[in-house]
Amino acid sequence: MADDAPLSVPGLENEVIRDLYARFGESAFVPQRTRDGMPTLWVRAEQIVDVLRHLKNGVAKPYKMLYDLTAVDERLRKHRQDLPAADFTVVYQLLSIERDMTRSGSPDIRLKVALKGEYPHLPTATTVYENANWYEREVWDLFGIVFDGHPSLRRIMLPPRWVGHPLRKEHAARATEFDPFVLDQMRQDLDQEALLFKPEDWGMKKGTDNEDFMFLNLGPNHPSAHGAFRIVLQLDGEEIVDCVPDIGYHHRGAEKMGERQSWHSYIPYTDRIDYLGGVMNNLPYVMAVEKLAGITVPARAQTVRIMMSEFFRITSHLLFFGTFLQDVGAMSPVFFAFVDRQKAYDVIEAVTGFRMHPAWYRIGGLAHDLPQGWDRLVREFIEHLPKRLDEYQKAALENSIVVSRTRHVAAYDTAQAMEWGTTGGGLRATGMAYDLRKTRPYCGYENFDFEIPTGKYGDAYDRLIVRVEEMRQSVRIIQQCLDNMPSGPYKADHPLTTPPPKDRTLKDIETLITHFLQVSWGPVIPAGEASVMIEATKGLNSYYLTSDGSTMSYRTRIRTPSFAHLQQIPSVIRGQMIPDLIAYIASIDFVMADVDR
The missing domain is CATH 3.30.460.80 (NADH:ubiquinone oxidoreductase Nqo5 subunit)
Structure with a gap:
């Protein structure tokens, strides 16, 4: 090595x-x-x-x-x-x-x-x-x-x-390596038949001696499923006896793509995993590459990474907040939340050049430095949002209908959460103050002052209030970035960063050659393995990368929080009612691209 x-x-x-x-x-x-x-x-x-x-x-x-x-x-x-x-x-x-x-x-x-x-x-x-x-x-x-x-x-x-x-490795990675796809009537009929749900295949009974159970398909096209997600319910009247979550409808082979993209060109693919997380998806990936390459990221780049990650935590939580309340019957909040979300995207676009998928982090730092006037835009936003969160508290979080629809619904404790691999707000709602930014600080989070919101009952309501409070803490973190932004370079001066600054390529032949090779082939990362996890918008997210001393990853493993959270559904919802399932699904805060990759 x-x-x-x-x-x-x-x-x-x-x-x-x-x-x-x-x-x-x-x-x-x-x-x-x-x-x-x-x-x-x-x-x-x-x-x-x-x-x-x-x-x-x-x-x-x-x-x-x-x-x-x-x-x-x-x-x-x-x-x-x-x-x-x-x-x-x-x-x-x-x-x-x-x-x-x-x-x-x-x-x-x-x-x-x-x-x-x-x-x-x-x-x-x-x-x-x-x-x-x-x-x-x-x-x-x-x-x-x-x-x-x-x-x-x-x-x-x-x-x-x-x-x-x-x-x-013998399986093709590109569509052009396969024979042309043909869907005739026979193949379509066989595929449809294979998708039929057979209760006995899952160890389920069709009924008891006195009555038959009803099996209901919820999804994969249903507004409350929050994406292409299917869940088959075994019902005794309105009560859920058991259920089978069915995923994979959104699978795009993101890990396979990592084997045919250069270390640098794979960065935009990471944006599309939790597509609401933006640059926060880039972070564990580039940090894992940096660990493989032995790259130290400058303080300014680290602080900017934290600031923009917290902006995307806010935009993701705002969407969760609005759609959660919509699923339990409140129509107005989603429109107010989207207004605030767009204000955050205005700042993100001014800084990175894009809104939802900036792909802005780079191996060793950032794509470019902060633009002039960034501080004014950031300050305006963090002065605006806390007042709106206060309004949301009065209008929605203290609303008696919201409370009655979610309090003590789909509750689980810390031990159950750990058994199913539940992290993020779902774990903290059980009372466990576990946040990777505190327990394993990365990017300089140890230098920031913020609290870890927790719940008490581990129910749907606690999962809601924890994430709203997390937005307040994100504002605190952004305020500290604004007040204490370091000076210095926005990218490490290391031969494996991608690519070297353009203004230096005409000054010496070594930098010109490096720039040419980085753009043409990408960096050659030393052989080895490294895993880096972060506290993402929905829980713990990590990239486990294996390098074989090449310009591409030998194996790219993406561990996402949403995959674990959906697997937990049957253990939590058995014995509860169908409306409780809708509230529970909303409270998980998942994205199907994050599940299926």
């Missing part, structure tokens, strides 16, 4: 590693050097479930959350020094909120299992972590890895009759 970025090897100085070695024996693990500092251990397939169970229940400050589960096709990877031989690798990332809150040891741990064969098998982790269900279905769908014992191993992102597993 290249030496431009620091590498660390998990060892006996880590209390969890010591515990694992004592419990399973040091020979059971192979440590891996990492660029992100996360302890990474390779585990044998037959032991992975026992290791996961021990980390969840058998260690001090346990890892109660399965944060992510994904895979890598290793067969074409060249830089695999000191790593176990593998055709495929399954990767588990575990998160311990207790370690974050007490700053004790490394907050996360990454486990890997090396697999061999064309369609390898691995024991399911659903017996330890319930939310492993969808993640394992996704890995089987996209890689063809079989999880023995999984309760319902079927396609989740792709149509039931899809042929192949797209994230395998």
Whole structure:
């Protein structure tokens, strides 16, 4: 591996590693050097479930959350020094909120299992972590890895009759590499038949001895579904007995695209994941690339990144606020919220040149510096919004109808949230003051003064008021950016930033050559792996990038909060009424592009 970025090897100085070695024996693990500092251990397939169970229940400050589960096709990877031989690798990332809150040891741990064969098998982790269900279905769908014992191993992102597993290296990445698509009547009929919902396939009964259940399709085209999202309800009258969320209608292969775009040209694709998050989508991606390349971002660029990320937190929360109230019957607030949202977009456009999808962050910094007059526009907005939030408080949040429709509806506690991988406002509404900007500050958030809003009951109403208060805290953060904006460069002076400043390209041949290569091919990022997570608009979002020493990513993994949040729906809504489901869906604050990628 290249030496431009620091590498660390998990060892006996880590209390969890010591515990694992004592419990399973040091020979059971192979440590891996990492660029992100996360302890990474390779585990044998037959032991992975026992290791996961021990980390969840058998260690001090346990890892109660399965944060992510994904895979890598290793067969074409060249830089695999000191790593176990593998055709495929399954990767588990575990998160311990207790370690974050007490700053004790490394907050996360990454486990890997090396697999061999064309369609390898691995024991399911659903017996330890319930939310492993969808993640394992996704890995089987996209890689063809079989999880023995999984309760319902079927396609989740792709149509039931899809042929192949797209994230395998032999699968084509471009439409031009496929045969022309032809949809004849027979194929259409077979595809439609495959989409029919059969309750027995999901372990559901069609009725009891005395009555039949009704099965109702909500979506994928329904205004309350908030996108191309289908949920099949098993009903006993108005009561929801059970339900099956059905996703994938919005899947565009965003992770596959990462394998054929340069490190720089992939930035605009990140804008389209949570398409309401704007530049906040760029942030974990460029930070992960910077970690791989060993790039230090200047203070001015860091502060601007924080300021613009908080602007997009506000625009996203304003849309959530308006549509949430619309779903529970209030028609007016969405129009007021959109007026304020447009005022924020006016500032965003003046700074970045675009509104919803600026793709403005760059590897090493920003696309350009702040324009003249930016401070006046920012000041006008942050003086305007708090007054409007006060009006929203009186007109909507204290409205008796809103309260009665949402209080104690779709409630869950902190333990349930962690079991399902719920983060962001959904977790904080349960009373857990967990915000990555405080517990693991990045971009300089440790220098800012703000509070973490929390709820009490973990219900739909708490999820509403938490996000409204988060907008007030975002205003506080932006005010501090405005008052303390550092001077200096807006991008790192590093050969792997993209591209070097144009005004320097005619002054020396080295910079001209670098500029030419960066624009033509893109930077060559040193081989290695790095994962970076941030507190995005809807929860924890991260990019886990694998570089093979090329101009493109070997593997781009996007972990989004919305995917985890939709998987939680059945466990929360069983036994409640259909109108409660509508309020619950609205309170989750998800975007289907964030789910399906």
